[in-house]
Amino acid sequence: MTARAQAVFLVNLVQDVNILRPLIVMAQRDFAMDVRVLVSGAFEGRDISGIWRRELAEIAAETRARLDQFRSEFEALALLDGHGVIFAASESHLRGHATCHDVFRVAPASYLRVTLQHGFECVGFRHSGAHKLAHGSTASFAADIVCAWFATEHIDAISAAQRGKLVVTGPSAVLQQFREPLPQDASRPGLVCENLHSVRLNAAGDMKAEFVDVFSAFCKAVDDGTRTPAVCLRPHPGGQYMLRNKVPLPDNVTVENAPMYRLDMRRFAYGISAPSSVLLDMVLAGIPTAVWRDGAGLMDTDNYADLPGVSSLADWVAFARKAQEDPASFASGREAFLARFGLVIDPADVHARYSRIFDMTLRHAPRLAATRTVSGIVAVAPPATD
Structure with missing residues (x-):
């Protein structure tokens, strides 16, 4: 019997947690997928207060997700032992995103790779003038699908050869907005x-x-x-x-x-x-x-x-x-x-758009599993060191 399709989430920057959390919940609650959260070795050093480690532990407990740590793309590869979909919220060819980019580059063909826009002015999506000076006018991704927040005509920073990867989903954060009424308070700060x-x-x-x-x-x-x-x-x-x-x-x-x-x-x-x-x-x-x-x-x-x-x-x-x-x-x-900017912000619409990615993964799960069986990587040797 084929194992359950996995939904794998790469966490490298502390701000990744906010972007990935709604999709971790969706993967388990709405699609009953085998949820894995792969946390980079650098994450702990960035989490100076410990807030985000506690958040990840709570998210994992609520969604029955498996938490693993990886210190290189080769360790991540060893953990990618099935088939399904991998999400990253900070992936591009730039040095600051190299951790997730390198994992995507070595990921087995049995996984669909999805990069999420993680900010309004985001590398590879829409650059400010300062972005252009620091990083250049465009960026590229190792993902198969690149999820954007707003209409594609406003995305001017993705490499022209990669525009076909774009899918407009809206920001995942709207799936976790507050809805309950607020008490009236005249002294709001x-x-x-x-x-x-x-x-x-x-x-x-x-x-x-x-x-x-x-x-x-x-x-x-x-x-x-x-x-x-x-x-x-x-x-x-x-x-x-x-x-x-x-x-x-x-x-x-x-x-x-x-x-x-x-x-x-x-x-x-x-x-x-x-x-x-x-x-x-x-x-x-x-x-x-x-x-x-x-x-x-x-x-x-x-x-x-x-x-x-x-x-x-x-x-x-x-x-x-x-x-x-x-x-x-x-x-x-x-x-x-x-x-x-044609921002997609209706929660029901955003949920439906991300659902199509999960649906597609599950629909093609047998084919993804077969791809791994036929051509999966058995082992990758890390670079030699002196």
Whole structure:
């Protein structure tokens, strides 16, 4: 009897967990697949707080998934002992994605390889000006299928020879949005997100210091003297710049490091961030959303042109005040942002699109299993070392 088809998930960056989690749940709950989670050796070093290891353990317990660690593509290959589908949320030919890319390159033909878009401005999908300077104008993938969040005409950073791999699925994160009603709370704090590790902030000038200075001044400006948290700071899951660098935080600031699927953004009065995918999360939560832009205008923020921008302290304060007094006035900007890129955000639609990938895998499971039997790799010798 043929073994059950496997759904394998490669975890290398801490932010991979947020992207992969909904599909891990789908694979087990909706398709009864044999779920495997392969975690890279580098993952533990990136998870400085231990939050993400605990999350993976909980996900594995909830879905009866098997957790394995691999330190090279050869160890991963030894764990790929069946047939089915492999998902990666950080795979491309670039050095930062080499771990998953190399696993895809050696994966047996008995597995369908699927790469997921993991950010709004994502390598190989849509590059900002800073991306182009750092990584070039295009990227390529070892995947068979490349899942995109928005209409293909807005994807301009994939190698032309690989456009046939594109499938528009929408972001998996919409499958884990909060739905239950929120209690009314007149004292909702604001949310400020930082991604100061981004290549975008490495342009001329000291943008990191500029952001930290205006953030600190803003927190003091909105301090009402009651010691009630007025601002919640969320560092980037992977970068953690302000925490790693021990940036002093005002007394009215709290830090929120929980995974995005545990953070209900609807409880915030507004959101501010430098250009980052978290802006999309804010927009989807329906809160007034602003993009931080450096005062000199050097940073490329064109992809977020529909959202209001803030630079100076006066801008921050004025935005926060209007967001609290007239939140509905920001709805049109959010709608324009979503419409411009043809983002697929309806949860039922997104679920159906990913379901087609699982359905296809199961439909062709006997053929995939036979492929492994006939031409499967018995062993691959690692490169010789001196």
